[in-house]
Amino acid sequence: MNTSSFFLYLAVMAGVTYLVRAVPFLLIRRKIESRFLRSFFRYIPYTVLSAMTFPAIFFCTGSVLSAAAGTAAALLLAFFDQSLLVVAMASSAVIWVVSLLV
Amino acid sequence: MHQDLRRGLRDGLPIALGYFPVSFTFGILAVSGGLSFWQATLISLMNLTSAGQFAGLSVMTAGGPLVEMALSQLIINLRYSLMSISLSQKVDGSVRGLARWSFPFSVTDEIFAVSAARPEPVTQRYWAALRILPIAGWTLGTLCGALLGAVLPQRLLEALGIALYAMFIAIIVPAARRDVHVCLACVLAVAFSCVFFFTPALSAVGSGFSVIICAVAASSAAAVLFPVGEEEGA
Known part of the structure; x- marks a missing residue:
């Protein structure tokens, strides 16, 4: 990628990401009044991550079978409140093992 | 060492370890998408966000319009606004001046979750210590992935491809269960x-x-x- 278009993308990316975090922190001091907005904000972190994860996770390894096994491992470990590191490494390990067997 | 510094470092270490495999994957993907190792590393250092970076990378490598870049970062990272509002109620008077402007840069799902669970107010010392290891882990993970991705076996790269999604599952499932x-x-x-x-x-x-x-x-x-x-x- 050429350097000038990279820096243009980076500026937009980092600029928007900083503003999304900073503007509410620097400006908003009061509680949000709208019940709809408060509810919307309550759900948005999880719906974003859900929509990013599914169904893309099943096509992240080149084999739907190994990806499904890795997904099952991640769901199970997350259900029992395991840490990010454990969930990420264990699901990768499961995919590694399945790809050796199949 | 001040107690807030010690506690911040201690709380940040597991986050940094969890970030490493995910940002490692980001480094691999960025380089295979045509970016150089320093570009990949700079993205991680300046953005410190998982989902937003992966989405941003796909816009970049596809040569998508800047408006898609801006909109995807806005919506995918909108959840940070909520966390920032919540944190603005929780910081004490030590967060002021330049520190106040740099504070929201390091709001992530995991750093927020740890500081929100803390019963005491968030001090500038605690926040500075809490974020330093995750920032280092995220940036160095990207650098390592960008440099080592080419020499690792294909089978291992494919296995690491799930790390990002697995991290998301580790955030979604406990919340959905409760x-x-x-x-x-x-x-x-x-x-x-x-x-x-x-x-x-x-x-x-x-x-x-x-x-x-x-x-x-x-x-x-x-x-x-x-x-x-x-x-x-x-």
């Missing part, structure tokens, strides 16, 4: 996302845009069907 409304909102988002993915006409929509549409639709529906009470939410 709140059935969050669970239903997630199921709705997944259903919308599958429709976009498997419908030929809709799969032409950029992945950044489709995540935006699915998340906004599912969150709006959930907000109407299951509005939060007075004390919950923001």
Whole structure:
């Protein structure tokens, strides 16, 4: 990628990401009044991550079978409140093992 | 060492370890998408966000329009606004001046979760110590992935491809287990996302845009069907 278009993308990316975090922190001091907005904000972190994860996770390894096994491992470990590191490494390990067997 | 510094470092270490494999994957993907190792590392240092960076990378490597870049970062990272509002109520007077401006840069799902769970107010010392290891882990993980990706066996790279999604699952599932409304909102988002993915006409929509549409639709529906009470939410 050429350097000038990279820096243009980076500026937009980092600029928007900083503003999304900073503007509410620097400006908003009061509680949000709208019940709809408060509810919307309550759900948005999880719906974003859900929509990013599914169904893309099943096509992240080149084999739907190994990806499904890795997904099952991640769901199970997350259900029992395991840490990010454990969930990420264990699901990768499961995919590694399945790809050796199949 | 001041107690806030020690506690911040201690709370930040597991986050840094969890970030490493995910940012390692980001480094590999960025280089295979045509970026150089320093570009990949700079993205991680300046953004410190997982989902936003992966979405941003796909816009970059596809040569997508800047407006798609801006919109995807806005919507995917909109959840940080909520966390920032929440944190603005929780910081004490030590967060001021330049520190106040740099503070929100390091709001992430995991750093927020740890500091929100703390009963005491968030001091500048605690925040500075808390974020330093995750920033280092995220940036160095990207650098290592960008440099080592080419020499690692294909089988290992494919196995690491799930690390990002596994980290998301580690955030979604515990929350969904504790709140059935969050669970239903997630199921709705997944259903919308599958429709976009498997419908030929809709799969032409950029992945950044489709995540935006699915998340906004599912969150709006959930907000109407299951509005939060007075004390919950923001």
